[in-house]
Amino acid sequence: MAIIGAGLVGLTAALYLKQRRPGWRVVVLERGALPSGASTKNAGFACFGSVSELMAQEARGDLQAVVAARCEGLSRLRALLGDAALDYRPVGGYELFRHEEAELAAECRNKIGYFNELVAPVVGHARTFHDASALIGRFGFAGVGTLVKNEHEGSLDAGRMMRTLLARAWAADVPVLSNCAVEAIESSAAGQRLRLANGVTVEAGQVLLATNAFATELLPELAVKPGRGQVLVTEPLPDVALPGTFHYDHGYAYFRQLADHCILLGGGRNLDFEAEETTAPGLTNTVQAYLENLLHEVIVPGRQPRIDYRWSGVMGFGPALAPIIDWVRPGVLAAVRCNGMGVALGAGTGWQAARKLAAG
Secondary structure: EEEEEOHHHHHHHHHHHHHHHHOOOOOOEOOOOOOHHHHOOOOEEOOOOOHHHHHHHHHOOOOOHHHHHHHHHHHHHHHHOOHHOOEEEEOEEEEEHHHHHHHHHHHHHHHHHHHHHHHHHHHHOOOOEEEEEHHHHHHHOOEEEEEEOOOEEEEEOHHHHHHHHHHHHHHHHOOOOOOOOOOEEEEEEOEEEEEEEEOOEEEEOOOOOOOHHHHHHOOOOOOOOEEEEEEEEEEEOOOOOOOEEEEOOOOEEEEEEOOOOOOEEOHHHHOOHHHHHOOOOOHHHHHHHHHHHHHHHHHOOOOOOOEEEEEEEEEEOOOOOEEEEEEEEOEEEEEEEEOHHHHHHHHHHHHHHHHHHOOO
């Protein structure tokens, strides 16, 4: 059994598969020296959707089922690795609306009761969303007229998550082989033959493709398009206190304060969807300027902290909100397209993939 991709989906699928079929030989093949997709490049948001995001997504499918899948995935991840290993913090999530967005803010406030009722059977609480505008002064934001809080979101450390998953995979007798880029999947007498860029071939009875945004490089028929997300991280700001995860602009911008008091801020792909529909790593002046303006004008107004790090990560998107978890060729299962919600959906997607693989 070969799994292509050592991200969150691939590694959780490997662990769940070994639980179901402990006698199976399972190997994970990773193209990079380390996993370098969205699993390691995300912002560490353990979230399932702000009010404006859910409003925008409602027309694309069964929203209650989508929220349930996201919450289930987060629960599975926490149960599999433990909150300490994840540095999981139930800090809540906040959505910001600037004064000039008063109409949208009012619309979202009017929808709070509706979405509370919608998600109540999923989260087990009657009051998930509420108006938290009284906290604007406490956070020190400028130009913000409304805050809506999601009580049941949190944050985690993506680096610790992946380090733990890698260690658990090796401990479960699942080799994770780096610098093993797969160039082709072919049928063979054994089932499947994987041709690697280094000239090696790997024979496997079944294959799981778990490369998310990069899936069409091997299976071009899949309905997956890449979406690059850009991120910056400031110098430590010990006099700033932002307990929570924060969403802005329908979730296209997001930020939180890390344990070392740095502010991580990312997003902006909606400024130019076409330019950001790429698997290439990189930064653009347009998006980086947008993020810096948001930082200087809204988050820490009047200040221009040093930017210590910048990076990009690539997510996988498609026409449906649910991931693809299906047999796409004989012996080849795809578990991809998390639509920017990989942290929430990853472990659940891995679990479902393992269940299908174990059943053959």
